[in-house]
Amino acid sequence: xxxxxxxxxxxxxxxxxxxxxxxxxxxxxxxxxxxxxxxxxxxxxxxxxxxxxxxxxxxxxxxxxxxxxxxxxxxxxxxxxxxxxxxxxxxxxxxxxxxxxxxxxxxxxxxxxxxxxxxxxxxxxxxxxxxxxxxxxxxxxxxxxxxxxxxxxxxxxxxxxxxxxxxxxxxxxxxxxxxxxxxxxxxxxx
Amino acid sequence: xxxxxxxxxxxxxxxxxxxxxxxxxxxxxxxxxxxxxxxxxxxxxxxxxxxxxxxxxxxxxxxxxxxxxxxxxxxxxxxxxxxxxxxxxxxxxxxxxxxxxxxxxxxxxxxxxxxxxxxxxxxxxxxxxxxxxxxxxxxxxxxxxxxxxxxxxxxxxxxxxxxxxxxxxxxxxxxxxxxxxxxxxxxxxxxxxxxxxxxxxxxxxxxxxxxxxxxxxxxxxxxxxxxxxxxxxxxxxxxxxxxxxxxxxxxxxxxxxxxxxxxxxxxxxxxxxxxxxxxxxxxxxxxxxxxxxxxxxxxxxxxxxxxxxxxxxxxxxxxxxxxxxxxxxxxxxxxxx
Amino acid sequence: xxxxxxxxxxxxxxxxxxxxxxxxxxxxxxxxxxxxxxxxxxxxxxxxxxxxxxxxxxxxxxxxxxxxxxxxxxxxxxxxxxxxxxxxxxxxxxxxxxxxxxxxxxxxxxxxxxxxxxxxxxxxxxxxxxxxxxxxxxxxxxxxxxxxxxxxxxxxx
Numbered sequence: 001x002x003x004x005x006x007x008x009x010x011x012x013x014x015x016x017x018x019x020x021x022x023x024x025x026x027x028x029x030x031x032x033x034x035x036x037x038x039x040x041x042x043x044x045x046x047x048x049x050x051x052x053x054x055x056x057x058x059x060x061x062x063x064x065x066x067x068x069x070x071x072x073x074x075x076x077x078x079x080x081x082x083x084x085x086x087x088x089x090x091x092x093x094x095x096x097x098x099x100x101x102x103x104x105x106x107x108x109x110x111x112x113x114x115x116x117x118x119x120x121x122x123x124x125x126x127x128x129x130x131x132x133x134x135x136x137x138x139x140x141x142x143x144x145x146x147x148x149x150x151x152x153x154x155x156x157x158x159x160x161x162x163x164x165x166x167x168x169x170x171x172x173x174x175x176x177x178x179x180x181x182x183x184x185x186x187x188x189x190x
Numbered sequence: 191x192x193x194x195x196x197x198x199x200x201x202x203x204x205x206x207x208x209x210x211x212x213x214x215x216x217x218x219x220x221x222x223x224x225x226x227x228x229x230x231x232x233x234x235x236x237x238x239x240x241x242x243x244x245x246x247x248x249x250x251x252x253x254x255x256x257x258x259x260x261x262x263x264x265x266x267x268x269x270x271x272x273x274x275x276x277x278x279x280x281x282x283x284x285x286x287x288x289x290x291x292x293x294x295x296x297x298x299x300x301x302x303x304x305x306x307x308x309x310x311x312x313x314x315x316x317x318x319x320x321x322x323x324x325x326x327x328x329x330x331x332x333x334x335x336x337x338x339x340x341x342x343x344x345x346x347x348x349x350x351x352x353x354x355x356x357x358x359x360x361x362x363x364x365x366x367x368x369x370x371x372x373x374x375x376x377x378x379x380x381x382x383x384x385x386x387x388x389x390x391x392x393x394x395x396x397x398x399x400x401x402x403x404x405x406x407x408x409x410x411x412x413x414x415x416x417x418x419x420x421x422x423x424x425x426x427x428x429x430x431x432x433x434x435x436x437x438x439x440x441x442x443x444x445x446x447x448x449x450x451x452x453x454x455x456x457x458x459x460x461x462x463x464x465x466x467x468x469x470x471x472x473x474x475x476x477x478x479x480x481x482x483x484x485x486x487x488x489x490x491x492x493x494x495x496x497x498x499x500x501x502x503x504x505x506x507x508x509x510x511x512x513x514x515x516x517x518x519x520x521x522x523x524x525x526x527x
Numbered sequence: 528x529x530x531x532x533x534x535x536x537x538x539x540x541x542x543x544x545x546x547x548x549x550x551x552x553x554x555x556x557x558x559x560x561x562x563x564x565x566x567x568x569x570x571x572x573x574x575x576x577x578x579x580x581x582x583x584x585x586x587x588x589x590x591x592x593x594x595x596x597x598x599x600x601x602x603x604x605x606x607x608x609x610x611x612x613x614x615x616x617x618x619x620x621x622x623x624x625x626x627x628x629x630x631x632x633x634x635x636x637x638x639x640x641x642x643x644x645x646x647x648x649x650x651x652x653x654x655x656x657x658x659x660x661x662x663x664x665x666x667x668x669x670x671x672x673x674x675x676x677x678x679x680x681x682x683x684x
Contacts, residue, residue: 145581241645258670
């Protein structure tokens with residue numbers, strides 16, 4: 001990976017393509033977990049790599065490429081949220097039983113809806129992930145799906161490692177509660 | 191020209207570095223995170239001015255790693271507030287009732303707050319026998335402090351705080367009279383007692399796009415064309431028509447508002463501005479408490495912590511709530527067309 | 528360490544945090560407590576379930592669009608009159624600033640204003656309640672004062 005980054009820094013399109021192929025799914029998954037629209041997620045993913053290409057000659061720590069790339073992505077998502085351009089989607093909430101005041105919440109940046117799935121468990125896990133607050137969800141996606149270290153996540157999100165740990169811990173508690181039916185079993189195949 | 195570019199770059203980097211390293215802001219954010227790190231028990235006195243009327247209460251406080259419990263006493267009244275990180279729960283011990291209040295999951299941008307406000311350490315002091323640093327937070331470039339925080343040196347926990355509104359009036363103040371950081375409050379303190387009656391909680395349902403929302407709402411949801419400087423979009427919510435005729439009738443009997451309403455919320459990083467829109471025809475159950483139907487073009491209420499402004503604009507009624515001057519409130523409301 | 532104390536720290540330890548002393552105390556308690564061991568296992572399973580989710584791929588056409596940009600920038604990396612570009616950029620910024628400064632403010636309609644001493648009806652009450660609820664989540668909010676306000680609102684309504 002170091003070699004690819006160094007080669008891309010000299011202007012090699014082939015090396016940059018290899019970097020893109022290696023990191024696109026991680027970046028896209030992260031952005032998609034923060035921004036509702038698939039089209040917007042794709043657009044932000046492209047912008048991430050465009051900015052990375054333009055800033056690549058200035059990157060000194062070649063080993064930090066992945067975390068650096070995530071930082072670009074996180075900043076783009078944050079700017080999108082701040083500007084209000086992120087499309088507003090709506091979640092309908094209603095009281096169980098008598099719905100006196102059904103209320104629909106639509107946060108500026110919330111998780112993407114699940115893609116079509118065939119497996120109920122995967123549905124439930126994705127739904128549980130979707131219900132996490134955005135900042136916890138970001139840490140979980142980066143850590144569990146992409147394998148970033150706590151330090152890399154902290155750098156990407158501009159927070160302290162302790163804050164990342166705290167978000168991961170709270171997210172884990174919330175996921176455990178939402179997936180209680182699936183985790184309170186003795187089946188250690190899970 | 192090259193020198194000018196280098197100078198500009200240097201100034202931008204310095205500004206960015208100064209913001210990131212601002213010790214007063216760092217202390218503020220540490221104090222925001224302190225409740226997640228500490229356990230304590232204590233006693234506070236809290237005061238608030240609501241619509242011109244002063245309110246005061248004392249409360250026993252329990253904090254345990256992000257969870258909070260307050261057992262209030264004001265005269266003969268007792269009530270409790272639980273915050274377990276997911277929900278706010280109001281307990282009424284006399285009736286053994288628990289009401290789950292919405293706890294919005296809103297994401298506030300610290301960089302936005304630092305852009306719009308300046309934090310300053312002013313002096314040291316003592317609260318509940320503990321040394322504290324006093325930090326003032328004021329709008330950047332103009333205005334009197336809006337918050338004063340007395341931050342415990344050892345734990346970064348806020349032991350006293352004062353909040354002032356845009357007109358410079360003190361609106362809320364809370365002070366710890368005693369605090370014990372060695373306390374380990376039991377987990378049961380942050381749970382609703384099993385013998386309490388719980389009101390139903392909200393559950394999530396389907397999701398809609400904005401166009402579908404507007405189609406369901408039956409009225410156009412407009413964004414404001416004017417916002418006070420520094421405010422950006424934060425979140426929104428929509429209340430549809432009650433689905434069942436019985437629920438609608440109950441709402442009318444209670445005098446609760448029924449019928450659709452859409453809310454957009456904006457923030458400058460620390461304060462919130464809410465803009466509620468609904469169709470102009472008032473629901474039948476919406477009785478005026480003081481015998482006056484709200485038909486006037488502009489109505490204003492100064493509640494202390496915030497002001498409320500209502501106006502009718504064509505086919506919609508707009509209600510704006512925020513800690514703004516009356517002029518700014520009017521400008522925002524007039525910009526929602 | 529009691530079970531309720533352990534539950535405060537368990538998720539932190541499971542995700543890899545906590546001081547060495549805390550981890551020692553937690554592990555010591557777990558050795559003797561089946562119920563807390565079960566809770567730890569549930570937390571760990573929850574993490575494994577999430578880890579099994581697959582990454583999503585970006586649309587396949589994304590690289591084509593990106594490659595065009597990258598290749599165009601490689602071609603553009605030829606010497607160019609930088610000073611002229613900087614001048615044009617600076618002029619654009621100046622024009623934008625002047626435009627913003629002299630922009631006519633939105634027309635303010637001035638109907639009569641009626642000032643009430645308090646919230647007049649449930650319509651306003653609903654708007655205020657939602658706002659106060661959201662304000663609780665804001666930074667620097669005072670939870671003790673918020674509880675006092677909530678109770679006072681209940682009293683008023």
